[in-house]
Amino acid sequence: MINPSHLESYTFFGLEPGLAILIVGRVHGNEPCGTEAILKIINSLRSGKIKLKTGKLTLVPVCNALAANRNTRNGDRNLNRCFYPKIAIESFEDSLNNILCPLIKDHQILLDLHSFKKGQEPFALIGNSDMTLPVNNLCKVSEAKIASWLGVTTVISDWSSTYLTGVKNRRERDKIKEPFHLNYDENYGDGTTEFARKSGIAAVTLECGQHSDPNSVKVATNAVINLLAHLSLITNPSNTLKIYNPRVIKLIRVVDKLDANDFFLFDWQNFDRVSKGKPVAKRKNGSQILAPEDGFIIFPNSDAEIGQEWLYFGTYKN
Numbered sequence: 001m002i003n004p005s006h007l008e009s010y011t012f013f014g015l016e017p018g019l020a021i022l023i024v025g026r027v028h029g030n031e032p033c034g035t036e037a038i039l040k041i042i043n044s045l046r047s048g049k050i051k052l053k054t055g056k057l058t059l060v061p062v063c064n065a066l067a068a069n070r071n072t073r074n075g076d077r078n079l080n081r082c083f084y085p086k087i088a089i090e091s092f093e094d095s096l097n098n099i100l101c102p103l104i105k106d107h108q109i110l111l112d113l114h115s116f117k118k119g120q121e122p123f124a125l126i127g128n129s130d131m132t133l134p135v136n137n138l139c140k141v142s143e144a145k146i147a148s149w150l151g152v153t154t155v156i157s158d159w160s161s162t163y164l165t166g167v168k169n170r171r172e173r174d175k176i177k178e179p180f181h182l183n184y185d186e187n188y189g190d191g192t193t194e195f196a197r198k199s200g201i202a203a204v205t206l207e208c209g210q211h212s213d214p215n216s217v218k219v220a221t222n223a224v225i226n227l228l229a230h231l232s233l234i235t236n237p238s239n240t241l242k243i244y245n246p247r248v249i250k251l252i253r254v255v256d257k258l259d260a261n262d263f264f265l266f267d268w269q270n271f272d273r274v275s276k277g278k279p280v281a282k283r284k285n286g287s288q289i290l291a292p293e294d295g296f297i298i299f300p301n302s303d304a305e306i307g308q309e310w311l312y313f314g315t316y317k318n
């Protein structure tokens with residue numbers, strides 16, 4: 001039983017100065033791989049199997065205990081949306097925001113561990129694909145660089161900016177002036193990593209595999225160890241610092257579902273390749289959605305609610 005009456009956070013300090021790293025799991029309650037990986041790492045730190053040399057390492061095994069207890073994605077609402085401090089508390093997740101936001105601000109790098117329902121290949125999500133751009137003056141390392149240490153072969157960038165453009169288009173399309181509904185609110189897309197970036201902190205989301213795949217725990221554990229070794233918080237147990245050179249797919253467009261009778265022309269899977277001009281979906285009125293560039297279908301959701309994200313297009317980062 002996970003007790004939702006409090007939030008547990010474990011902080012370990014190396015004896016020498018260094019970076020402050022935050023690793024979080026179970027922002028979504030039905031995604032246990034982050035929790036299991038974090039508990040393994042806590043045990044390894046306590047037993048001395050992993051030695052923390054420098055800096056500060058904070059681990060939060062379960063961010064949303066209410067959702068984790070129910071084994072559902074959300075408690076009262078999706079913790080990975082509207083992620084900023086709240087004055088009026090209207091949900092369990094609002095209370096969590098007021099604990100987790102200051103915790104994130106106390107660190108320089110955030111790694112948020114997730115898993116997915118459909119698909120095979122683990123991947124990382126970063127804000128911006130620029131390898132050379134340090135996110136802040138403290139950690140001097142770009143999110144693209146961090147993602148290249150995590151052991152995944154695919155990195156997706158520019159979700160936030162694509163989502164924001166999508167919300168603006170949505171408001172224009174539906175002639176909405178005020179964001180009285182969450183679908184039209186630019187801040188609705190803010191999750192843990194968006195809040196971190198707005199606070200000057202480098203943040204990467206790692207999607208470690210399917211929810212119940214035991215390999216997702218290995219992916220998560222390996223990523224955390226590689227991250228800590230590359231940042232010199234620990235000595236890598238295998239004594240190698242591997243860089244994986246993942247492909248970076250930049251999101252360029254989001255398409256909303258507009259009617260229950262809109263449909264995909266194929267059973268799209270995440271990362272399916274498409275060439276420019278290929279018809280991928282059809283609206284109720286007969287108009288077709290065409291791929292805007294040579295690239296990929298990302299996060300296809302045939303069950304999307306009306307007015308919400310149906311699929312994204314991505315291209316290779318130039």
Ligand SMILES: [Zn+2]
Nearest residue numbers: 028031114115
């Ligand atoms: Zn998730």
